[in-house]
Amino acid sequence: MATPATRAEAIAALTAPGMPYALEEATALGRQVRVFANGPASLRALYEQTASELPFLVYQDERLTFREAWLAASRIGHVLVHGCGVRQGDRVAIAMRNYPEWVLAFTAITSIGAVAVAMNGHWQADELLYGLQDSGATVVLADTERLARLTQPQVRAALPQLQCLAVRTAELPPGVRALQAMTEAVGEVPMPPTHIAPDDFATILYTSGSTGHPKGVVSTHRNILAALLSWELDRAVGERVAGLEPPAVPPPQPGTLLAVPLFHVSGLHASYLSCYRMQRRMVAMHRWDAEQAAELIDRERLTSLVAPAAMTGDLVRVAQQKKYSLASLVTLGGGGAPRAPEQVRQIGASFAQALPNTGWGMTETNAIGTGVGGEDYLARPASSGRCALVLELRIVDETGESLPAGQRGELLVRGTSVFPGYWNRPEVNARSFVDGDWFRTGDVAYLDDEGFLFIVDRIKDLIIRGGENIGCGQVEAALLLHPDVHEAAVYAVPDERMGEEVGATVHGAPGLDVEALRTFLAQHLARFEIPRYIQLAPGPLPRTPSGKILKRQIQQAALAAHQGRVASV
Incomplete structure (x- = not known):
């Protein structure tokens, strides 16, 4: 063990000039930011x-090393440039499951200077059409299910010039x-x-689009x-801060389970792209199945998983x-939505060594924002952690005035990972950014005295x-304590x-009694916060592809x- 440092000392040492994580001021697209x-x-x-x-990519019985993946992506890059006429800045869409070809296509597109458009795999024909038209994609790589749409x-x-390249498809439609x-034709x-x-x-x-059409979130390489x-x-x-030193003997190669779609930042950034420098197997x-996930973690001796609260709760x-040995797991990451504090405690108690971590981030911030893990998280299970060092946070009231620690308001963020704007949405960008470069997140939040x-x-x-x-989240957290x-x-x-x-809809164990649940909630919520209407769901609640x-x-x-009224059960 080395001598533990304070957090301030650790940050100063690691980001000093000449260090691998040295930070300096720079101008990026007209904004002053801290860059590596x-x-x-x-x-x-x-x-x-x-x-x-x-080893890098594993899917069923298919395995690729990092070098093999780069060579395979190079062939796709050659096909896109010389076989499809893709030029720098052109948009190329990916519409498929988390097959190895998704990763290889993304690598190729972003390596030739084109823009990778990650299409929601659950979109139907009209939604896919919207995304392709909105982005102006000239080529789409698609698997059988998406190709049919x-x-x-x-x-x-509507898209007569769109070029379709089929992946894992036995029968090719005309023109595909x-x-x-x-x-294979181009070789090495x-x-x-x-x-x-x-x-x-x-x-x-693309954002989920709960109202109107989804918005395209553009991100740069930086x-x-x-x-x-x-x-x-x-x-x-x-x-x-913990006083840890590099191990004398290099540990086995880490491995992560890709359990969420790659068209979301939790899959693309946290699960996939973070593998390269870590040299982590993926x-x-x-598709998500908790039993199969546990079997894969056991068989492949995986060390991490990043998934929304609903999925980590399943695990x-x-x-x-x-039934399975999950002793290899070191971290169980979260994202997409806050975990209920009770689930945080259950993670700490249910695994041999896995500690929970989570953070707050958005597609618009490229998945980062704040982070918390280990003992800090167990001590503050309702927190999303401290701010990333390349970002800044503010909490403001309805007039835009900054609020002190402990007071709730809208969370604003700015910094190096914050996207430059929505694709072709100048009117939305004008509403979304204030004071030049502060992005309005739409989240109600507060910061404590320690910056959590x-x-x-x-x-x-x-x-x-x-x-x-x-707050709906507060009531949901109380329900999940049961x-x-x-x-x-x-x-x-x-x-x-x-x-x-x-109102509340809950899915739980057989025999869950609603009145007993209300009695339980009275120990954790104010009387006016207890749901007046509780509906028992016959099965798991419906989720988005990312698990929300x-x-x-x-x-x-x-x-x-109930014709405008939820009947009390």
């Missing part, structure tokens, strides 16, 4: 610098070419040469790399059955009952007298089922 002086200049540089012989008449008629045949070729600047666009990821190196710096700071699942329940962030709710996810503001409640969604129910009442509970859908179904 010694980091890769582009994603292409990241891939080239890490193309080792260590892309070749529907309305899509082909097979990616494998094209890459280098990645086409190009110059990529740090502030060139790299990706467009945005993404700042996020990846920020996680590394956070980890290095934590190790110095095992991809066809906790499997772990408690002790606590997300209270979404601004649009508050219930106002008789003038009292009730040992028989597995999932919970809390929402507003219109009420003539109070304006809104609290579809609260709006649940609320609408509950209201419709």
Whole structure:
């Protein structure tokens, strides 16, 4: 053990000039930001610098090393440039499951200076059409399921010039070419040469679009790399504060389970892109299944998993059955939505060595923002952690004035990983950024005296009952404290007298009693916060592809089922 450092001492030492994580001031797209002086200049540089012989991609019985993945991506890059006419700055879409080809295509697109458009794999034909038209993609790489939607008449008629390259498809529709045949025909070729600047666009990821059309979040190479190196710096700071030294014998290669879609930052950034510099193996699942996830962790001796609270909750329940050895797990990361404090405690108690970590981040911040893990997280299970060192946070009131520690307001963020704006949405950008470069997150939050962030709710996810503001997240956390409640969604129910009442839909163990649940909640919530309407779901609550509970859908179904009123069960 080395002598532990304070957090301030660790940050100063690790970010000093000449150090690997040295930070310096720079101008990026007109904004003053802190940048990593010694980091890769582009994603292409990241891939080239890490193309080792260590195992990288695992999918079922398929395995590729980092070097093999780079060579395979180089062939795709050659096909895109010379077979499809893709030029620097062109948008190329990916629409498929988490197959190895997703990773290889992304590597190729971002290495030739094009912009990778990560399409939501659950989108139907009209939604795919919207995304392709909005982004102006000239080429799309798609698997069988997505190809069937892309070749529907309305899509082909609207996008006659769109080039479709098929992945893992037995029968090719007219006008569609097979990616494998094209890459095999070119043989071993280098990645086409190009110059990529740090502030060139790299990706467009679409937000969930709960209202209106989804918005395309544009990120630069610098945005993404700042996020990846920020996680590394956070980890290095934590190790110095704990007094940890590099092990005398190198540990086995770490491995992570890719359990969330790559078209979300939790999959793309936290699970996939962070593997390169860590030289971490990544095992991809066809779709989420907690039992299969536990079996893969056991068999492959995986050390980490990043997933939303609903999915890590699934894994906790499997772990408690002790059917599989999950002793190799070191970290169980979160994201997408805050974990209930009770789940944080269950993670700490259910695994041999795995400690929970989580953070707050958005697609618009390239997944970083704040982070917390280990003992800090167990001590503050409701917190999302401290601010990343390349970002700044502010809490403001309705007039935009900054609020002191402990007071709740809207969370604003600015810094190196914050996206430059939404694709083709100048009017939305004008509303989303204030005071030049502060991005309005839409989250209600507060910072404590030590700089730990606590997300209270979404601004649009508050219930106002008789003038009292009730945070849905707080009520959900209380519901999840009950040992028989597995999932919970809390929402507003219109009420003539109070304006809104609290409604909840819960999924839990057989025999869950609603009145007993209300009695339990009385120990944890104020009387006005206890749901007046509780509906028991017959099965798991519906989720988005990234694992978030579809609260709006649940609320609408509950209201419709009872003609505007949720019947008390």
